Amino acid sequence: MEAPFRLLVALAVSPVAAALIGLTGRHPNIREAWTLLAAAVKAGAVLSLLPEVLAGRTPTLTLLEISPGVSLAFRADPMGMLFALSASLLWVLTSLYSIGYMRGLGEAKQTRYFASFALCLWATMGIAFASNLLTLFIFYEILTIATYPLVIHKETPEAMAAGRKYLAYLLSGGLLLLLAVGLVWGLMGSLEFQPGGFLSGDLDRGSLLLLFLLFFLGFGVKGAVMPLHSWLPTAMIAPTPVSALLHAVAVVKAGVFGFARVVGFVFGQDLAAEVGGTPVALGLAGATILLSSLLALHQDNLKLRLAYSTVGHLSYIVLGTALLSPSAWVGALYHIVAHGALKITMFFVAGAIYVHTHRENVSELDGIGRQMPLTMGAFALVSVGLVGLPPLGGFVSKWYLGLGSVEAGEGLLLGVLLLSGLLNAAYLFPIVIRAFLAPSPDGHRYGEAPPLLVGPILGAGALALVLGLFPNPFFSLASRSGDVLLGGGG
Amino acid sequence: MLTRHPSPVVTTVARLLAPLIALFALYVVAHGHYSPGGGFQGGVLLAASTLLLRLALGEKDSAPAFPPSLALPMAVTGVLLYTVTGVVPLFLGGGYLDYARLPWPGAPAPLLRYFGILVVEVGVALAVWGTMVAIFDRLARGEG
């Protein structure tokens, strides 16, 4: 099969699956089969593109013109590939996990759930592979809307309120982006991504700065940069697989990925540095990293703690992007993958504990590690990774981020990174310690969670470990992207 | 529902006057295409003659002169007469209302125009007449 066709398959399989899921909603087994099949086909299609991207080719696909001079067009460059690959691989695991989770809790409206999930992944692929700003924006908005049914899934008043908050934040962010995209079109008459940027340096500095800030804020909403983050903890009311894949991998990463895209492919390193918007981004990201870690310390609800941790780690990526140094860029991109694998494992664990024991607070987890050794073992492993210690994926990305901040001469930010590593440890390790060392309060003995939950946990944990031990091919994708943009790195 | 006016003076005068009005109306219609007058004015006068009868004799007694059920079909026929006369030339290579193209073998263009407009005027007169009477009848019966 030709590469563009495989690209099309990778994109189109999700909406087709969503339609089939909707039509076969009355037969849960067939419905779930579509999900799994779509996840497998999508992962396969994306994987099949990997050799070509690694060989330095960029498969492209242009569908139809959607505005005079702008087409719905896609290209699989290293950066997009990195994001698409991590999202599609983790979708396979999440699909399995979702089935176990939803059936374990006997949740209602599963058809809507699985269909929306498929649409979210479709939008994520679209964002990853978009080759111009309008295409990116279209999928960005689709992602916003497709996630909404998942956020309100429980349909309780709190869930509905979370949904409203979610929409208010993300639609507003989308409007800032729309304005930014429109401005780019007004200034340049083009929206095609170019490595190194396509905005002309002759433009008025004021409007460029405005543009940079609009992009930063627009994507920052989805990327949960403080003070635009508050929808994310609220949205934790969604079922755990949603929190796992969307609020740790797909949706929020779409925000930071979009920001990286714009910095690298719309502004370009030189112009971004010249415009002077990066200090704002760096400052907010740095503050977010520290503040969110401090807030995470105070959360007793496990998912909320993880959510604040996510807020912080997203800002690592924003920070790495805004540093504009080759190593930081590579580190940031690699953190998209590494943090994805780590955080999804943690959410899986939180969900497994909830399904199995109906506990969701950290204070209730005493001794649970001895009862669910595999689950909590995986949690312990990835905690190490999230703190940034070898041999997990988190170490690689943090190392390069640190290297990058030194390259950029931002010693303060290196301090922020190190401090936040300590804070990460402070809010993660007590969980592990409680789970394994504290005595169980009641006599009730829980066994290990069901295999459909444990399997994906172990899979994701293993992936996180592999990312630390054998960083390729993700690392080479990240460094290739860095090569193209900043002429160096890794 | 309108009823017969009690005074014989009113009914008699109305019955005398109505045909005269109608006659004058016909004159107005027939002259419309080359002197003041025309289908619209004539139609209004025709309607006036009918309405005079309606007012004086009531709906029931004036029905033989103009059955209420006739009004709507007559109005529609009038409009159709107009529209068809307009459309026929369209299909014969002319413009809308291009009477010179009416399919009357052997007739010269000026004559065709002359009679074309007359047909249209008659159509308009019928339409106005029918419409006015229809509106009057419905309102008089208190229907919306």
Added chain:
Amino acid sequence: MGEELLGRYPYFLTALLLVVGLYGMLGKRNLLKKLIGMTVFQTAIFLFFIQGATKQGATLPILDPRWGTDPARYINPLPHVLILTAIVVAVAITGVSFALVLTIYRSHGTLDEEAILEQGRKR
């Protein structure tokens, strides 16, 4: 100034009628009075067209052997034709509005706008 005003008196009369009509349509609560206002309003516009067609010393636009085809001798027939059409339109509107008023009166028993609205809210 005075002469200018006098020379344009038809405009002022038209404007006066327009205002009277508008007042009737918008200021009166009774639906029939609104309709009367509407008729005055429309008539004002008809008169505006007709007065615009007049010329000093001209006559009806019917070919007169004495004047031949000298356009200065005839008043402009076009506005008359337009107004004839406009009158047809106005008649139709009046017909429809009568029908509406009747329907309203039959279902509400009053033609007072406020009273009808009050009834509508209660239902």
Added chain:
Amino acid sequence: MAHLPVLVPVAYLLASFLSVLGGLWRDRLGYGIALGGAAAAALVSLWGLLLVLRQGTVHSFLGGWPPPIGIEYVLDPLAAFLASLVSALGVVALVYARPSVAREAPEKALLFYPVALLLLAGLTGIVVTGDLFNLFVFLEIASLAAYALLATGKGLSPLAAFRYLILGTIGGSFYLLAVGFLYFTTGSLNMADVAERLPPLYESRAVLAAAVFTVVGLGLKMALFPLHLWLPDAYTYAPSAVTGLIAPVMTKVMAYALIRILLGVFGLTYGVEVVPLLPVIGWLAMGGVLVGSVMAIAQTDVRRMLAYSSVAQVALVALGVALANPLGLVGGLLHILNHAFMKGCLFLVAGGVYYRAGVWGVAQYAGLGRRMPWTMGAFTLAALAMIGIPPTAGFFSKWYLVLGGIDAGHWPAVGVVLASTLLTAAYFFRVLEGVYTREPVPEVAAVGGSEPPLGMLVPTWVLGGGVLLLGLGNVLIVGRVLEQVARDLVGG
């Protein structure tokens, strides 16, 4: 064929009168003639659009008299585009009307179809005529038919129609007054001719009066804020088949008339440089977008909510025109098309829900997502389009409007277009939340509430599907038709 433009309104007129006769004899014959006539007119319009795009504008002279003496009908790309839109939606609405009218206003069924055709004749007449006075006649034919149709509902419907009649007549009469001023200053009624004769007279006070009366008159007819007061009541109480026919196209055609006269006859220079008419319309439109949307949020009746939303959306069209640059005008014109499909679909859904569940209230839509999945699917799609979520049609009109605003450097306009997204989301998600997450209210649960008959569902989805296709295929319309039109009208 040179006389194509005449054919569309005339086809409607003929079909209308024939269907009266047919309907007097057999009810079904009347409907058949009406539907056949509407379909024929739609085919002729579409054919006309293709022809015009290939061969350029078609002029047709009534009675063979060339302008400025005779009345001219013009089928240019813009007119052909609008005529196709109106006639295509007419067919959809007539198909839908059959079951809907039988349910909501059975006693009016006999005259419904002829009057609906009369409305379409008026609307297409407005679109194709090249004569200022003839436009007035068609304006009043369309309005008259609309008054009659809107009055066929229950409750306050006749009063709402009466108020519309009063305000509509003021609007029509103002327009007639404007025509009078134009005729007495330029001596012509042909649009193209008047446009040529106007520039030397730009300073004349009569021309100013004509321009102002045109804007106010047509503004009333198109419900441009703050002249929109007749619209919410009129749309709320009318039967759904009527709103399904009138809401998508009526105010848009009036907006078209305003575009035609303001930009085509008075010209851009007059409207911007000589007298700041377009900027004023722009500010009014911005007010309309905000007020209409906020009012829509406050409504508890779905029809009323949609009606206020129409006020806001028509204002968006006006805003696009007022930006006075090609991108803005493209946005406004595209929004005429998009909004016709979206709002038509929404009103058809509302009628379908009433048909099966007998309710109009926002709160009573609760739980319908499960009971009528297809109907509510169409509603959701159209609602997302109204909000402007890509890749539906609504997004692209917003996109061009934003680009137009940026191009003009008109930041308040850009802000208003963006803000309208959030406001629209507020009132539609309020409905959607209930539809998909709550349990049906007892009165709905009692009557069941299954999908409406196919005769209503298919038209609904024709429009719903159109919302998606128009979004993806917008370049086809923008590139082939609207850009050309916009260049002709506002240059650049």
